[in-house]
Amino acid sequence: xxxxxxxxxxxxxxxxxxxxxxxxxxxxxxxxxxxxxxxxxxxxxxxxxxxxxxxxxxxxxxxxxxxxxxxxxxxxxxxxxxxxxxxxxxxxxxxxxxxxxxxxxxxxxxxxxxxxxxxxxxxxxxxxxxxxxxxxxxxxxxxxxxxxxxxxxxxxxxxxxxxxxxxxxxxxxxxxxxxxxxxxxxxxxxxxxxxxxxxxxxxxxxxxxxxxxxxxxxxx
Amino acid sequence: xxxxxxxxxxxxxxxxxxxxxxxxxxxxxxxxxxxxxxxxxxxxxxxxxxxxxxxxxxxxxxxxxxxxxxxxxxxxxxxxxxxxxxxxxxxxxxxxxxxxxxxxxxxxxxxxxxxxxxxxxxxxxxxxxxxxxxxxxxxxxxxxxxxxxxxxxxxxxxxxxxxxxxxxxxxxxxxxxxxxxxxxxxxxxxxxxxxxxxxxxxxxxxxxxxxxxxxxxxxxxxxxxxxxxxxxxxxxxxxxxxxxxxxxxx
Numbered sequence: 254x255x256x257x258x259x260x261x262x263x264x265x266x267x268x269x270x271x272x273x274x275x276x277x278x279x280x281x282x283x284x285x286x287x288x289x290x291x292x293x294x295x296x297x298x299x300x301x302x303x304x305x306x307x308x309x310x311x312x313x314x315x316x317x318x319x320x321x322x323x324x325x326x327x328x329x330x331x332x333x334x335x336x337x338x339x340x341x342x343x344x345x346x347x348x349x350x351x352x353x354x355x356x357x358x359x360x361x362x363x364x365x366x367x368x369x370x371x372x373x374x375x376x377x378x379x380x381x382x383x384x385x386x387x388x389x390x391x392x393x394x395x396x397x398x399x400x401x402x403x404x405x406x407x408x409x410x411x412x413x414x415x416x417x418x419x420x421x422x423x424x425x426x427x428x429x430x431x432x433x434x435x436x437x438x439x440x441x442x443x444x445x446x447x448x449x450x451x452x453x454x455x456x457x458x459x460x461x462x463x464x465x466x467x468x469x470x471x472x473x
Numbered sequence: 474x475x476x477x478x479x480x481x482x483x484x485x486x487x488x489x490x491x492x493x494x495x496x497x498x499x500x501x502x503x504x505x506x507x508x509x510x511x512x513x514x515x516x517x518x519x520x521x522x523x524x525x526x527x528x529x530x531x532x533x534x535x536x537x538x539x540x541x542x543x544x545x546x547x548x549x550x551x552x553x554x555x556x557x558x559x560x561x562x563x564x565x566x567x568x569x570x571x572x573x574x575x576x577x578x579x580x581x582x583x584x585x586x587x588x589x590x591x592x593x594x595x596x597x598x599x600x601x602x603x604x605x606x607x608x609x610x611x612x613x614x615x616x617x618x619x620x621x622x623x624x625x626x627x628x629x630x631x632x633x634x635x636x637x638x639x640x641x642x643x644x645x646x647x648x649x650x651x652x653x654x655x656x657x658x659x660x661x662x663x664x665x666x667x668x669x670x671x672x673x674x675x676x677x678x679x680x681x682x683x684x685x686x687x688x689x690x691x692x693x694x695x696x697x698x699x700x701x702x703x704x705x706x707x708x709x710x711x712x713x714x715x716x717x718x719x720x721x722x723x
Contacts, residue, residue, distance in 0.1 A: 301624055318624040320617035328639050340635055341627035390625070398617070 254279045254394055254424050255300065260308035262292045262299070270295070271449045273308075279393075282425040284435040284456060287445035288469055293428045296445065297396050300426070313424075317392035319400045323383030325371045331358065332367040335385045357385040360419060377408040381415070388419060395420060397427040401434060409434055432459040446471050506686040515690040521675070526694045528671040532588065532660040533702055536595020540656075541649050543596065544603030548645075551604075552611035552637065569601035573659055577666045586667045595659035599652040606648025610641030646710035653706040657699045672698075 255277040262270040270292040277283055287293045301318050303311040325334045335354045339346055358367055361381040371379065380401060387395060401412045417438035427435055432442060436456045443452035446469070459465040488508045494500065495507045502510060515522060547565075551558040573594055584590035614636070622632055664673025672691045679687035 298620060301620055316624050318621050322615055322617050324618040324621035338625035341625050341631045343628055343631050
């Protein structure tokens with residue numbers, strides 16, 4: 254699904270970061286951990302712009318991306334935002350497509366919200382709409398960049414449960430600070446530090462905060 | 474209702490201070506006429522004031538509309554190409570830095586003493602704030618959104634109409650709000666340089682004849698017109714203000 258060979262991670266204007274070797278197979282769901290500033294998001298962005306990097310090979314027909322600040326247009330309705338990809342590609346919005354979108358909203362627990370304006374939703378509800386859009390794109394690779402880190406603890410747990418339900422058959426890379434969000438539905442963890450990307454590790458290994466800190470420091 | 478009462482009290486207290494100043498310092502009426510004298514003149518000369526007032530209002534409104542249209546179109550055009558934007562920016566800055574007073578005689582020469590030259594002045598004043606605000610609206614899209622649109626394989630023009638323009642529109646309107654408060658300057662200065670109608674013309678005319686109370690009556694009407702225009706634009710701008718997530722609107 255994803256093969257990265259000798260990719261030099263760098264951010265314009267900053268000293269170079271790690272050199273990445275990484276393979277993700279189809280069906281793997283990986284948590285990408287690391288201290289802030291080591292380039293987790295930069296790596297994720299490089300993957301979604303794989304066409305610009307010779308060192309990154311993505312074998313996916315469709316890649317979906319969800320960030321902490323989901324791209325939801327506040328002036329459009331919930332259902333329009335779920336179907337935004339189709340609008341932006343200029344695909345005809347068929348009845349079948351709308352039905353499918355309603356079904357997805359039902360799955361994320363927002364069946365009565367399709368006509369609502371995005372501005373009237375809570376943070377957790379917005380994250381659900383964004384998740385419904387990710388699902389509507391039928392992506393073979395899903396990239397999540399701390400999508401739930403702006404939410405409160407209980408909402409995050411709900412979202413993790415929802416992801417466990419809905420994304421359990423997908424290939425997923427999740428950038429996160431908190432492996433507890435991911436333990437139920439991801440099957441391995443990678444740790445990025447200033448020099449390289451290490452792993453895979455079992456997620457259970459990081460349930461203890463001290464173990465996580467030690468791992469981030471590179472002691473593992 | 475409460476709001477109306479507080480506005481009335483506000484206006485009344487300004488009138489009172491004004492009256493007190495005139496009375497306290499024994500200011501002659503040809504320097505600063507008392508408020509009731511100005512009001513009397515306003516009623517007596519109402520037809521004349523309204524005639525000139527409507528000319529000025531038309532100039533302001535037409536200038537705002539044309540300036541908004543041109544400014545918005547310019548920003549749309551510049552947003553499409555970074556190179557074009559870099560090339561056009563100095564010209565835009567110059568258009569704002571050159572005082573409209575300096576351009577007025579040239580505009581008179583080119584467009585004559587009628588409506589067109591005042592429209593041009595007002596449009597010129599409105600144009601820059603609207604262009605600049607709209608451009609910043611086009612740049613307000615967070616990076617993560619751009620990445621999302623990339624993964625959605627957005628087509629350029631669909632992205633433009635579905636995302637960029639609606640996102641820029643509230644910025645346009647807040648630029649227009651700033652423009653609305655300076656638009657009367659263009660109209661009045663234009664009328665000073667040369668015209669046969671408008672509040673600017675009336676004020677110069679009254680000044681020449683020592684009719685200070687008429688000057689003040691005209692000024693009062695100008696204030697009212699400016700407030701009216703600003704209120705309408707402000708309402709409009711609030712209606713279109715969809716709340717973008719924090720950190721994305723500059």
